[in-house]
Amino acid sequence: MPLYEYKAITDKGESLSGTYEAVNENEVIAMLRQSRHYPMKVKETVKKNNILDISIFKSVKIKDLAIFCRQFYTMLNAGIPIINCLEVLKVQTENKKLKNTLDDVYDDIQKGAAFSTSLKNHKKVFPDLLVNMIEAGELSGNLDSILERMSFHYEKENKIANKIKAAMVYPLMLSTVSILVVIFLLVFVMPTFLSMFEKTTLPVPTRALLFVSYSLTSYWYVYTIGLILFILGFSQLYESERGKLFFDRLKFKIPVVKGATQKVVTSRFTRTLSTLLASGIPLIQALESTAKVSGNRVVELGMREVIDEISMGVTLTNSIKKIGVFPPMVISMIQIGEDSGQLDDILDKTANFYDEETESALQKMTTMIEPLMIIIMAIIIGLIVIAMILPMFDMINTISF
Numbered sequence: 001m002p003l004y005e006y007k008a009i010t011d012k013g014e015s016l017s018g019t020y021e022a023v024n025e026n027e028v029i030a031m032l033r034q035s036r037h038y039p040m041k042v043k044e045t046v047k048k049n050n051i052l053d054i055s056i057f058k059s060v061k062i063k064d065l066a067i068f069c070r071q072f073y074t075m076l077n078a079g080i081p082i083i084n085c086l087e088v089l090k091v092q093t094e095n096k097k098l099k100n101t102l103d104d105v106y107d108d109i110q111k112g113a114a115f116s117t118s119l120k121n122h123k124k125v126f127p128d129l130l131v132n133m134i135e136a137g138e139l140s141g142n143l144d145s146i147l148e149r150m151s152f153h154y155e156k157e158n159k160i161a162n163k164i165k166a167a168m169v170y171p172l173m174l175s176t177v178s179i180l181v182v183i184f185l186l187v188f189v190m191p192t193f194l195s196m197f198e199k200t201t202l203p204v205p206t207r208a209l210l211f212v213s214y215s216l217t218s219y220w221y222v223y224t225i226g227l228i229l230f231i232l233g234f235s236q237l238y239e240s241e242r243g244k245l246f247f248d249r250l251k252f253k254i255p256v257v258k259g260a261t262q263k264v265v266t267s268r269f270t271r272t273l274s275t276l277l278a279s280g281i282p283l284i285q286a287l288e289s290t291a292k293v294s295g296n297r298v299v300e301l302g303m304r305e306v307i308d309e310i311s312m313g314v315t316l317t318n319s320i321k322k323i324g325v326f327p328p329m330v331i332s333m334i335q336i337g338e339d340s341g342q343l344d345d346i347l348d349k350t351a352n353f354y355d356e357e358t359e360s361a362l363q364k365m366t367t368m369i370e371p372l373m374i375i376i377m378a379i380i381i382g383l384i385v386i387a388m389i390l391p392m393f394d395m396i397n398t399i400s401f
Contacts, residue, residue: 004028005045008037018087019045020107031110060125062161064095066154069130073147082143083109101125114138129272129289136279146279153275156351160267160358167260167362171369178377185384186213202391209387241297248297252325256368260361265296266326267354274347284310299325316343330354 006028008016016037022028025042032039068089075085086109090102101122108118116135119126130150137146190213202210216223237243251261272293276286284307291303302323309319317335320326330350337346 002044005041005043006032006039007041008032008039010038011036016087018106018110019103020110035110060095060098060101062154062158064093064098065127065130066151066158068093068098069147069151069154073144073151076144076147082115098125115143127293129276129293132281132285132289133276133279136281140280149275149279153271156271156355157268160264160355163359163362164264167366170366171373174370174373174377178373178380181377182380182384183216185381187216190384190388191217203387205383205387206390209384245297245301248299251296252298256365256372260358260365261296262325262327263354263358263361265294265299266330267351267358269294269299269326270330270347270354271351274344274351277344277347283316299323 002022002024004020004022004025006018006020010016020028020031022031025044028042029039071089071092072085075088076082080088083106086102086106090099090106093099093102104122105115105118108121109115116131116138119131119134123131133146133150134143137143140146186209190209238247251257269290272290273286276289277283281289287303287307287310291300291307294300294303302320302325306316306319306323309322310316315338317331317338320334321331333346333350334343337343340346
């Protein structure tokens, strides 16, 4: 179906422009007049070719969603209609993929679709949590309040995500530098240094290291292919259902990572569930949405068992205790919330507490990983240096005798 660009004047005298898919120009004009707009210009345009559109490779980040919700709330709270809010947002949004998606949403709403229904057509951009919340806001008539809650929610999610990334930067950099140093020693330094000992009998460690050095320089393509196959295989395993479950369970067992993982999962769970309950979402539906955004398969599977037990009449406190993931404090807080009838407020306070705990746990994890990696790096490089120096000691011993 052709895509048309149009310019029009609203009944308030404001200029309006946008795009619209239609059979012909007359359909675009009819749409504008039905919306009480006066068409000034309608022109067919070439629809963007997705094959050449770089924006399809870009992703919409949590930060983009937080800004989107915040700006949308501000305009709605000021009394601006949804269609006009979208018109402004699709112009000023910096993320290209989100900008193109908002164009489609804008066109859908002009054709008469509900806001939440239009968002459902773009699941790769708008998470189920946001779509469900907006749908609830439309039904209850408090869409602006829902968007305000979601802006706070995504702002805190973005803050935690940034903390996790910051905590992993140094270990990743140190690992990369360590690997590059080892490769440099084996490929460039080792052969040059040992060329002077060609006529002597080399110690076993030195011969083993020399073999590795020779294989790296002579059969580098084998190592390259092997590395690519390993990365592809690991990615397939990590993305598979069994792989996700295995690695998520492993995160709760590794001593250094366990504490940080537990606090991150707890913070995300309590905050999401609090946001949903405060917006009037029923408990079971709220738990279903919370399970999907938990970011951990162990928690997600545990939430399914919790939902089944609650459906049979078991309290949230007793059912969530069986998962064995959340700290005792969370269980106690949930029980207080259920007894007092203020579960959403209690969970919100718990989430704020664990936001701070998450930062402390991530910092502690980084502090413990750094010296561990330095020790491993020192041992590996030390063994290489010792293997290189051993022939010199043998030569000195031979000369002394």
